[in-house]
Amino acid sequence: MVQSKPNLGAQTGAPQAFSAAEAQQVIQFNHLSKYRTSEWYTGHGEIQASNDSRSFEVSASYTLKAEVRLINGVFDPNNTTLAEVYSRRGRCVAIVDQTVEQLYGKELRGYFEHHEIPLQLEVCRAWESDKTPETVHNLLRFLGKDGCDVSRNEPVLVIGGGVLSDVAGLACSLQHRRTPYIMIGTTVVAAIDAGPSPRTCTNGSQFKNSIGAYHPPVLTLVDRNFFRTLETGHVRNGMAEIIKMAVTDDPILFELMEKHGARLLETHFATLGEDAELAEIADEVIYRALFSYMKHEGTNMFETYQDRPHAYGHTWSPRFEPAVKLMHGHAVGIGMAFGATLALEMGWLTTAERDRIVGICTAIGLSVDHPILKNIDLMLEGQKNMRRKRGKGGLWAPLPTGIGSCDYAQEVSSGLLESAVDAHHQFCITLPNAGQGTDMYLSDLGLE
Ligand SMILES: NC(=O)c1ccc[n+]([C@@H]2O[C@H](COP(=O)([O-])OP(=O)(O)OC[C@H]3O[C@@H](n4cnc5c(N)ncnc54)[C@H](O)[C@@H]3O)[C@@H](O)[C@H]2O)c1
Secondary structure: OOOOOOOHHHHHOOOOOOOHHHHHOEEEEEOOHHHOOOOOEEEEEEEEEOOOOOOEEEEEEEEEOOEEEEOOOOOOOOOOHHHHHHHOOOOEEEEEEHHHHHHHHHHHHHHHHHOOOOEEEEEEOOOHHHOOHHHHHHHHHHHOOOOOOOOOOOOEEEEEOHHHHHHHHHHHHHHHHOOOEEEEEOOHHHHHHHOOOOEEEEOOOOOOOOEEEEOOOOEEEEOHHHHHHOOHHHHHHHHHHHHHHHHHHOHHHHHHHHHHHHHHHHOOOOOOOOOHHHHHHHHHHHHHHHHHHHHHHOOOOOOOOOOOHHHOOOOOHHHHHHHOOEOHHHHHHHHHHHHHHHHHHOOOOOHHHHHHHHHHHHOOOOOOOOHHHHOHHHHHHHHHHHHHHHOOOOOOEEEEEEOOEEEEEOOOOHHHHHHHHHHHHHHHOOOHHHHOOOOOEOOOOOOO
């Protein structure tokens, strides 16, 4: 049967341009709450047509709610925090670090059994060398149709250190384009830095952390009881990230660390032995470090702004850390201490303040100097890499302007760099062990 073609021209006529009034109108589009399906994410925006009926502009913003909570005994059956989240969903889909599973798997399973919540668990080896796209793919298989088939509003539970929070967070960001997750950081780094961070990632073929997405957990639970089983070197590593916030943002945190840093290291944040007073101090230190970090990182979701104090100690270290295979915390310690001497040379800091910053690091065995700093070409290369990454041509190197404050250096000439390295070295040779820290080199599978 032959059908006659409809006469479209006759029906529609010539395209109608938007009227002038329509074109100038900005339409605010607020989606109604009765249509909302996510507890954590909202989105709205506006749309404006142009005069020529050939283009229009959309601007949209989205809001997310991310809570961070200190908690004591997360797997204690009497603690209902996790049960409240997962009982109404009828199950808990979880990803756990292999070592953490060996140490805490029984408690974890016992908790969900007690609350009669089915637990679907993926145990993931999460060494630094496992921080690869393949690991992310494996996790996606577990989360996807062939695995647990998580819904886009079902928060996945992630339990482990910074490596796991980075790769599992990235897998969640990819699953259904954005699946929420709840993070329990079991190392100091994951508890106060990597865990609540929006910056999920995996290592690329040449650069660490180069592939990723901005996707923070909707809830971060911080339970320092996990620190009891950490190697002391990993506790020290995490403390470098606390010191960076103390120096650049929180003078009270600085004083607490100055006074109690060594004891907190020795007792793994008051988890070895009974000391109620130190336990309170440990909680305050963790809370302050988290608050300070998330104030800056959590509100700057896409790293659009470069006023990022938490990058202190992280400007030159990404270049020299792998070159000499340093533990990350030690590389940050060297970066912070050198940054303090540079700030002194620039007139931003007094000698007494620089000495306090270096002292807070050495008191817990963090390194503050290394001969690699004398390789000025390598340091300049590090600056070049940072400039490219941080954008708009600036270096944006946070440097202290006192205890608890900082500003951002845009340019550090090779001459200034050289004289600061020299001055720093002259100062550090007067320190015990010439500023070398305890167990400063990687002993396991760091990224080659
Ligand atoms: N996304 C971010 O903003 C951000 C910030 C800082 C660091 N990071 C990343 O975090 C990673 C480092 O994290 P990390 O220091 O937590 O290291 P990690 O995840 O490698 O953990 C260190 C070791 O401790 C083990 N472990 C974890 N919890 C334990 C516990 N309670 N008891 C005993 N052992 C335990 C792990 O299995 C591992 O062997 C790096 O890859 C770094 O790039 C990311």
